[in-house]
Amino acid sequence: MDEFDLIRRYFSRDAEAGAAIVGVGDDGAVLRPTPGTHQVQVTDTLVEAVHFPANVAARDIGYRSVAVNLSDIAAMGGRPRWMTLALTLWDKDEEWVEAFAAGLYEAAAEHGVALVGGDTTQGDSVVVTVHVSGEVDEGAAILRSGAKPGDTVFVTGTIGDAAAGLELFREGIVDDDLVRRFLRPVARIATGLQLVKKANAAIDVSDGLVADLSKLLGASGVGAMIDIEKVPLSTALLARFDIDSARRFALTGGDDYELCFTAPAAAVAGVEGITAIGTVTENRGLVCRDAGEIVEVDDRGYRHFT
Amino acid sequence: MDEFDLIRRYFSRDAEAGAAIVGVGDDGAVLRPTPGTHQVQVTDTLVEAVHFPANVAARDIGYRSVAVNLSDIAAMGGRPRWMTLALTLWDKDEEWVEAFAAGLYEAAAEHGVALVGGDTTQGDSVVVTVHVSGEVDEGAAILRSGAKPGDTVFVTGTIGDAAAGLELFREGIVDDDLVRRFLRPVARIATGLQLVKKANAAIDVSDGLVADLSKLLGASGVGAMIDIEKVPLSTALLARFDIDSARRFALTGGDDYELCFTAPAAAVAGVEGITAIGTVTENRGLVCRDAGEIVEVDDRGYRHFT
Numbered sequence: 314m315d316e317f318d319l320i321r322r323y324f325s326r327d328a329e330a331g332a333a334i335v336g337v338g339d340d341g342a343v344l345r346p347t348p349g350t351h352q353v354q355v356t357d358t359l360v361e362a363v364h365f366p367a368n369v370a371a372r373d374i375g376y377r378s379v380a381v382n383l384s385d386i387a388a389m390g391g392r393p394r395w396m397t398l399a400l401t402l403w404d405k406d407e408e409w410v411e412a413f414a415a416g417l418y419e420a421a422a423e424h425g426v427a428l429v430g431g432d433t434t435q436g437d438s439v440v441v442t443v444h445v446s447g448e449v450d451e452g453a454a455i456l457r458s459g460a461k462p463g464d465t466v467f468v469t470g471t472i473g474d475a476a477a478g479l480e481l482f483r484e485g486i487v488d489d490d491l492v493r494r495f496l497r498p499v500a501r502i503a504t505g506l507q508l509v510k511k512a513n514a515a516i517d518v519s520d521g522l523v524a525d526l527s528k529l530l531g532a533s534g535v536g537a538m539i540d541i542e543k544v545p546l547s548t549a550l551l552a553r554f555d556i557d558s559a560r561r562f563a564l565t566g567g568d569d570y571e572l573c574f575t576a577p578a579a580a581v582a583g584v585e586g587i588t589a590i591g592t593v594t595e596n597r598g599l600v601c602r603d604a605g606e607i608v609e610v611d612d613r614g615y616r617h618f619t
Numbered sequence: 620m621d622e623f624d625l626i627r628r629y630f631s632r633d634a635e636a637g638a639a640i641v642g643v644g645d646d647g648a649v650l651r652p653t654p655g656t657h658q659v660q661v662t663d664t665l666v667e668a669v670h671f672p673a674n675v676a677a678r679d680i681g682y683r684s685v686a687v688n689l690s691d692i693a694a695m696g697g698r699p700r701w702m703t704l705a706l707t708l709w710d711k712d713e714e715w716v717e718a719f720a721a722g723l724y725e726a727a728a729e730h731g732v733a734l735v736g737g738d739t740t741q742g743d744s745v746v747v748t749v750h751v752s753g754e755v756d757e758g759a760a761i762l763r764s765g766a767k768p769g770d771t772v773f774v775t776g777t778i779g780d781a782a783a784g785l786e787l788f789r790e791g792i793v794d795d796d797l798v799r800r801f802l803r804p805v806a807r808i809a810t811g812l813q814l815v816k817k818a819n820a821a822i823d824v825s826d827g828l829v830a831d832l833s834k835l836l837g838a839s840g841v842g843a844m845i846d847i848e849k850v851p852l853s854t855a856l857l858a859r860f861d862i863d864s865a866r867r868f869a870l871t872g873g874d875d876y877e878l879c880f881t882a883p884a885a886a887v888a889g890v891e892g893i894t895a896i897g898t899v900t901e902n903r904g905l906v907c908r909d910a911g912e913i914v915e916v917d918d919r920g921y922r923h924f925t
Contacts, residue, residue, distance in 0.1 A: 341661035355647035
């Protein structure tokens, strides 16, 4: 099956009516931006054995490759509209491609995103790059750089599940809620849209809560104090792991694709599914507290200063 | 050097004033489309050892990865504006990344394109995916599907040089005009813009003239008759190879990134650097003639019917 056949067969479902003037099949896509909006563009690559174990199902890889990009759109407060796919394959048969495409379209359909172009190539390993274009009203994008001293620090959902799920998956466990949190991240598009003109800064949690919040704080030129006992942990996580392990996953684990944002508490009082975990400070740097005592956090977890 | 350092050091030159509201460094880029335009989006991947030999210089890889995408924009009649980079590296040092970035920015600067986002990952081989966004006036995009019987078939520049250059490069020849045609393709942006509202259909020559023209004809539901002795060959090509080899490179070689388009001859009378090579016909399929006699073209070249 050559590239042309592959694209035609699996990646050229009709773009939704009106979403694209020209989609897959020409030199490029032609898209009609909504008047009065700015474009938000994001791109993210998944590499086999780096971003996911080699034995992850093709359908999950397809889903995940879209979801992680949608998560970036969510963190900007954007509405996703179009995506392109660059797929480098190695040693994969048609069945794999079909399942991959099914997962990709599943994630896209949840948010009305149309696949408008792509490129399939042969390489030494599986490399999936998705590029998503979305829209925000002019001046409405939520940046990393807007956090203000006095803002409350919030997260959506529960944190740490995906990292725990990845560990379980590596142990051979597949049918588990935590594993599904890793394989099928939920992009917080609806919450992101609700945060427009309310949140001062936002980022999605991909590398770990401490790492990603630190990036946001650095971009904003501020700091924060968070209470690690306030970081929301799922009952699934606490059922499987002791509290220290659960917190290690939550603080340093990554792959959750929840949003971490800062806002005046009153501004987001009506937003559901969010938890306050701390406060933005003028002093730069992120300080973590456990029951009021300052602790040090690194990749191995957190510990009290001695 | 971690990913964050890498991006900050080599891929965060300031986006040109006005080109991007937010560029590299946030969850995504925020871009201001020109009112009254449609977006044109293209993406293309280069894989080491598949799309270029492993010993191609990093600077040339960077340049080429942008140029092949700009060529797709040119084939749509678009003005390129923004790009993102997804770079998967294997076994490359900082010097390689610096040289790659220099070539990438060199190609981008020639057309005023700003790098607004990206993702750098570690993998088993070098995979470079560039995504370019451009603009066309509403309704002005040149598609593959608009060719009409009676149109003249044109190409820009000379054809076959890049394929010949690749063959020379593989033999160890580096300092040669033909090799440069392979390493440093010229995206025909200016010509593409001149063809808007004049050409009925266009494609860029990446897979080979016969293959790409056939795609255009198929998309348009028409055919064409071309005279292979009219296909423009460079003096550099004819100085190195006999006429049969030169024509084989031109018809089947690929990698030229010239434009092939169809238009009423009178409509493009003022456009420079183009050569008429045939005529669009109602009968589907591409017919090639040599001195008036129909010949058969395949990967090995062309031959007269017996």
